[in-house]
Each structure stands twice: as structure tokens, then as C-alpha cells.
Amino acid sequence: MINSFALDVLNPLVRGTNLERLQAREALLEILEGRVDGLLIASFLTGLTAKGETAEEMTGFIDAMIATATTFDIGPEAIDIVGTGGDQLHTVNISTMAALTVAGCGVVVAKHGNRAASSSVGSADVLEALGVRLDAPESVVRACVEGAGIGFMFAPTFHHALGYLTPIRRALAFRTIFNVLGPLANPALVRRSLIGVAQSHLLDPMAQVLSARAIEYGVLVNGDDGLDELSLGAPSSLRIVSAAGIEVRRLDGAHELGVVHDAASIRGAGIEHNVSVVRGFLAGEGGPVFDVVCANAALALMVAGRVDNLRDGFELAASSVREGRAHSTLERLVAISNS
Structure with a gap:
């Protein structure tokens, strides 16, 4: 549960701390559900790019994107x-x-x-x-x-x-x-x-x-x-x-x-x-x-x-x-x- 995006997400990022998969999922869910100000989103994206994204973070982000997306199965050959x-x-x-x-x-x-x-x-x-x-x-x-x-x-x-x-x-x-x-x-x-x-x-x-x-x-x-x-x-x-x-x-x-x-x-x-x-x-x-x-x-x-x-x-x-x-x-x- 994220109480403050700046404290719980941005502060660790600027210190170079990697997010765990669940933390990354929750952070991106906050953004995708419109609960984060644009300035904080820009800071989040900048901090991630500067630090470098880990596989665990990226997997958590994909979890969030798929959870909030309209998805369908087009078949095994596509x-x-x-x-x-x-x-x-x-x-x-x-x-x-x-x-x-x-x-x-x-x-x-x-x-x-x-x-x-x-x-x-x-x-x-x-x-x-x-x-x-x-x-x-x-x-x-x-x-x-x-x-x-x-x-x-x-x-x-x-x-x-x-x-x-x-x-x-x-x-x-x-x-x-x-x-x-x-x-x-x-x-x-x-x-x-x-x-x-x-x-x-x-x-x-x-x-x-x-x-x-x-x-x-x-x-x-x-x-x-x-x-x-x-x-x-x-x-x-x-x-x-x-x-x-x-x-x-x-x-x-x-x-x-x-x-x-x-x-x-x-x-x-x-x-x-x-x-x-x-x-x-x-x-x-x-x-x-x-x-x-x-x-x-x-x-x-x-x-x-x-x-x-x-x-x-x-x-x-x-x-x-x-x-x-x-x-x-x-x-x-x-x-x-x-x-």
C-alpha cells in the first residue's frame, strides 16, 4: 500500500534503491489509475532512467499494465x-x-x-x-x-x-x-x-x-x-x-x-x-x-x-x-x- 508516492517511491529511487516486483506493480497502478500528479510522474520516469530499471521492476510494471488493460487472446500463432x-x-x-x-x-x-x-x-x-x-x-x-x-x-x-x-x-x-x-x-x-x-x-x-x-x-x-x-x-x-x-x-x-x-x-x-x-x-x-x-x-x-x-x-x-x-x-x- 502506497501512502505517499513521493516518500514511498521517489525517495528510494533517487537513492538508487531498486523496487521489488510488488512495489513496482503498486507504483505503476497508482500512476495508471490517475492518482499521481504529472510532475511526480516525470520525476519517477527520470529517476528510473537514471538508476536503470531492473528485471524485477519491469516485471512488476508489466503486471500492472496487463491488470489495467483491455486484453484478449488472438491465438497461438500470432x-x-x-x-x-x-x-x-x-x-x-x-x-x-x-x-x-x-x-x-x-x-x-x-x-x-x-x-x-x-x-x-x-x-x-x-x-x-x-x-x-x-x-x-x-x-x-x-x-x-x-x-x-x-x-x-x-x-x-x-x-x-x-x-x-x-x-x-x-x-x-x-x-x-x-x-x-x-x-x-x-x-x-x-x-x-x-x-x-x-x-x-x-x-x-x-x-x-x-x-x-x-x-x-x-x-x-x-x-x-x-x-x-x-x-x-x-x-x-x-x-x-x-x-x-x-x-x-x-x-x-x-x-x-x-x-x-x-x-x-x-x-x-x-x-x-x-x-x-x-x-x-x-x-x-x-x-x-x-x-x-x-x-x-x-x-x-x-x-x-x-x-x-x-x-x-x-x-x-x-x-x-x-x-x-x-x-x-x-x-x-x-x-x-x-x-
């Missing part, structure tokens, strides 16, 4: 493809394009996302500009999954309390715990996930959270160049989470696929530019964006159990785009979400 954001590299929307590509391969995708908080253009921003309805309830998301192979869950629609936190996160302009929590709190309760992680030190605690929550199969990836994606400009570190435990692995995507592109080659800009990039990608335009998206889609196909290696996954993903299946996926998603 996967999510998502990134924490916060890498400050302002790339184009790699995970969003990868999600459409993977859905075009016949894999069910239940994508969870939000507007930009610490990046230029979030997944929700670009999908909305492409015509996708953001505030779709569960029934519409299910219809999208059934008819398009992909559904998008806008975080504030399912995690209702997050909406009023967006201005605070945007004002802070640095990665906060919510960049990390969102990818771990998919309201469709997916059992398989590919999660890009911007800060390498978060790979282990995030993997521990997935393990504690008994995910069937999850891969967390961080590029040595700072990308919260599988990089083609530098080797990447992976954490593979399954019933067997947590495996640490290194993957050099550029070496595996024979293509090299640095982070600058996939840099985004404003919403108009990023939307144009998505449309160009779906039209099959070659280049760095095509290769990086297909590489990440390949890793997602491995998560889904469709392929055993990156090269086979890349070819399957590239075919999804070149044959127009990824583009058709977007068209159906737009149509069904607005019907």
Missing part, C-alpha cells in the same frame, strides 16, 4: 514485431514495414504500437497516415487479423491510462520505461515476439521479463551501431527466450546476407517522408530500406518458425514485397479497419 524506440537515430519505420511483409508471408501479426514519444514518427503515426484506423476495438482488430492477416492495436485504446502520459513522455524527450514496457505488454497476449531494443544493457532484463511471463518464443535484438533492429551496418546482439531458457547469440546480418548498409542510409524525416518510404518499399523499390526491412522480416519469420535461417527468411520476405502481397496486406488492413 507474433508481434516491435521496437523500443529511443535509439535517437530517427530511422524509417522498419518494424512496421517488416510486419506488413511478414503478414504477406501468411504469418498472423498482432502489432502493438503508439505515436512517437522519443522518435520522429511512431508506428501509429505512419499507419494512420497510410489510412489505417487507429482506435479500432478488439472486434475490429480480430476482423483485420482474419481478413488481412494483421491487426494493429493502438496502445492508448487498450492501455487506456497511457494516453495522458504521452505529453509527459514527449516533453522529457528521452527514452523512458514506457519505451520498454510497451513491447512487453501486447494486449493480444501474443506468445511469440521480435523486439528491437535500443539500449544493449536492457537486453538481459527484458529477456528475463519475457521468461518470467512464460512467452513461448521471443527474440530481442540490438545492433552494435545502436539500432533497435537487426542491423546491416554492424553485428547485432540477440537474446533468444524459450522454454529452454535464455540464449545469448551474436548475429552479423550483413555477413549472412552479403549486403551492408549503415544506419544513416535508413534515416527517416517527417511523416510525409516516412510514408513515402513505406509506399516505395511496398512497391518493391530496392536499396538500403528494402534490404534492412527484409532482413528484419527474415528474423521475424524465424521467430514464427517459418524458416530456419536468415537467408531463407530474406528470400521469403523479398518475395512477399515483390509479388505485391505485402502491399495487398496494407490495402486490406486499411479497408477492414475502416469498415
Whole structure:
């Protein structure tokens, strides 16, 4: 029971004291239920970021988010493809394009996302500009999954309390715990996930959270160049989470696929530019964006159990785009979400 948020939560944080799982759950419940002033929330987020979040704290926060969210079970085959954001590299929307590509391969995708908080253009921003309805309830998301192979869950629609936190996160302009929590709190309760992680030190605690929550199969990836994606400009570190435990692995995507592109080659800009990039990608335009998206889609196909290696996954993903299946996926998603 929290009597004073400042005394019981903030004071320990500023002294560098870690919260236990139950304490973390209760602290975030206080915030999500609207009982904490915005200034104290900003202090809480700043203190956590400065101290560094532990796996136990993060698990408690996820407990609170799931307890207060509108959740549903989309089925055992669905996967999510998502990134924490916060890498400050302002790339184009790699995970969003990868999600459409993977859905075009016949894999069910239940994508969870939000507007930009610490990046230029979030997944929700670009999908909305492409015509996708953001505030779709569960029934519409299910219809999208059934008819398009992909559904998008806008975080504030399912995690209702997050909406009023967006201005605070945007004002802070640095990665906060919510960049990390969102990818771990998919309201469709997916059992398989590919999660890009911007800060390498978060790979282990995030993997521990997935393990504690008994995910069937999850891969967390961080590029040595700072990308919260599988990089083609530098080797990447992976954490593979399954019933067997947590495996640490290194993957050099550029070496595996024979293509090299640095982070600058996939840099985004404003919403108009990023939307144009998505449309160009779906039209099959070659280049760095095509290769990086297909590489990440390949890793997602491995998560889904469709392929055993990156090269086979890349070819399957590239075919999804070149044959127009990824583009058709977007068209159906737009149509069904607005019907």
C-alpha cells in the first residue's frame, strides 16, 4: 500500500534503491489509475532512467499494465514485431514495414504500437497516415487479423491510462520505461515476439521479463551501431527466450546476407517522408530500406518458425514485397479497419 508516492517511491529511487516486483506493480497502478500528479510522474520516469530499471521492476510494471488493460487472446500463432524506440537515430519505420511483409508471408501479426514519444514518427503515426484506423476495438482488430492477416492495436485504446502520459513522455524527450514496457505488454497476449531494443544493457532484463511471463518464443535484438533492429551496418546482439531458457547469440546480418548498409542510409524525416518510404518499399523499390526491412522480416519469420535461417527468411520476405502481397496486406488492413 502506497501512502505517499513521493516518500514511498521517489525517495528510494533517487537513492538508487531498486523496487521489488510488488512495489513496482503498486507504483505503476497508482500512476495508471490517475492518482499521481504529472510532475511526480516525470520525476519517477527520470529517476528510473537514471538508476536503470531492473528485471524485477519491469516485471512488476508489466503486471500492472496487463491488470489495467483491455486484453484478449488472438491465438497461438500470432507474433508481434516491435521496437523500443529511443535509439535517437530517427530511422524509417522498419518494424512496421517488416510486419506488413511478414503478414504477406501468411504469418498472423498482432502489432502493438503508439505515436512517437522519443522518435520522429511512431508506428501509429505512419499507419494512420497510410489510412489505417487507429482506435479500432478488439472486434475490429480480430476482423483485420482474419481478413488481412494483421491487426494493429493502438496502445492508448487498450492501455487506456497511457494516453495522458504521452505529453509527459514527449516533453522529457528521452527514452523512458514506457519505451520498454510497451513491447512487453501486447494486449493480444501474443506468445511469440521480435523486439528491437535500443539500449544493449536492457537486453538481459527484458529477456528475463519475457521468461518470467512464460512467452513461448521471443527474440530481442540490438545492433552494435545502436539500432533497435537487426542491423546491416554492424553485428547485432540477440537474446533468444524459450522454454529452454535464455540464449545469448551474436548475429552479423550483413555477413549472412552479403549486403551492408549503415544506419544513416535508413534515416527517416517527417511523416510525409516516412510514408513515402513505406509506399516505395511496398512497391518493391530496392536499396538500403528494402534490404534492412527484409532482413528484419527474415528474423521475424524465424521467430514464427517459418524458416530456419536468415537467408531463407530474406528470400521469403523479398518475395512477399515483390509479388505485391505485402502491399495487398496494407490495402486490406486499411479497408477492414475502416469498415
